[in-house]
Amino acid sequence: MSGLVAVVSGALLWTLAEYGLHRFVFHELPGGALGAREHRMHHADPTWFAPWTKKAAAAVAVVALLLPVSWLVAGPALGLCFTASFVGMYLTYEVLHRRVHTHPPRGAYGRWRRRNHLAHHFTDPRRAHGVTSPVWDHVFGTSLPRRPVRVPARLAPHWMCGADGALVAGLESDYILRGQPQAAVGEVRAGAA
Ligand SMILES: [Zn+2]
Ligand SMILES: [Zn+2]
Structure with a gap:
């Protein structure tokens, strides 16, 4: 005991x-x-x-x-x-x-x-x-x-986002993604260069 x-x-x-x-x-x-x-x-x-x-x-x-x-x-x-x-x-x-x-x-x-x-x-x-x-x-x-937690998309854990960068289905009551995901930001920068 x-x-x-x-x-x-x-x-x-x-x-x-x-x-x-x-x-x-x-x-x-x-x-x-x-x-x-x-x-x-x-x-x-x-x-x-x-x-x-x-x-x-x-x-x-x-x-x-x-x-x-x-x-x-x-x-x-x-x-x-x-x-x-x-x-x-x-x-x-x-x-x-x-x-x-x-x-x-x-x-x-x-x-x-x-x-x-x-x-x-x-x-x-x-x-x-x-x-x-x-x-x-x-x-x-x-x-x-x-x-729901507002998570900057560029800092979101990988498990939170699908291949399109959107929030994985079923997590809507816990999280809101805001802004552009890391990949999209990179694409914009590459496009601007
Ligand atoms: Zn801390
Ligand atoms: Zn931590």
């Missing part, structure tokens, strides 16, 4: 860390706080992600910090469960975030995750900081209302 509590606590603490890092470190703290530059690059180009080497280094640093503390507080077995759960959720977050931008939704959770995170990108980057969970946005009052 206490092992389960350690696993659930580690996972819950990750969701809070995910919210806090994204909101304060990546967006609100002035200057180039740890990871903020990479995050700004991801906002400018949502197909760009920080290299896996940096993410692995972050995971190692978290283990080095969290494991001794939780070991001291709860003992070796529970400390290991807690740390493994926290780091496991961090890695899960990395995969789920990437898939928001690279793969179409499957199921209600995938659909919510994409609409919520793309609203953070394209509606208001000061809100919707939770990627895997809406809990802390609700707690801290930074949720965005549920309405």
Whole structure:
């Protein structure tokens, strides 16, 4: 039972860390706080992600910090469960975030995750900081209302657009594409040259 509590606590603490890092470190703290530059690059180009080497280094640093503390507080077995759960959720977050931008939704959770995170990108980057969970946005009052997200066509994920650049059927209640798709912009530029 206490092992389960350690696993659930580690996972819950990750969701809070995910919210806090994204909101304060990546967006609100002035200057180039740890990871903020990479995050700004991801906002400018949502197909760009920080290299896996940096993410692995972050995971190692978290283990080095969290494991001794939780070991001291709860003992070796529970400390290991807690740390493994926290780091496991961090890695899960990395995969789920990437898939928001690279793969179409499957199921209600995938659909919510994409609409919520793309609203953070394209509606208001000061809100919707939770990627895997809406809990802390609700707690801290930074949720965005549920309405179709207006996505600039040139920055739209590939899964959102058909071969003609139009919105894929079935996504109308979640997204509105605006402007010209990347290909069309390129064609216009090529035509003007
Ligand atoms: Zn993103
Ligand atoms: Zn962001």
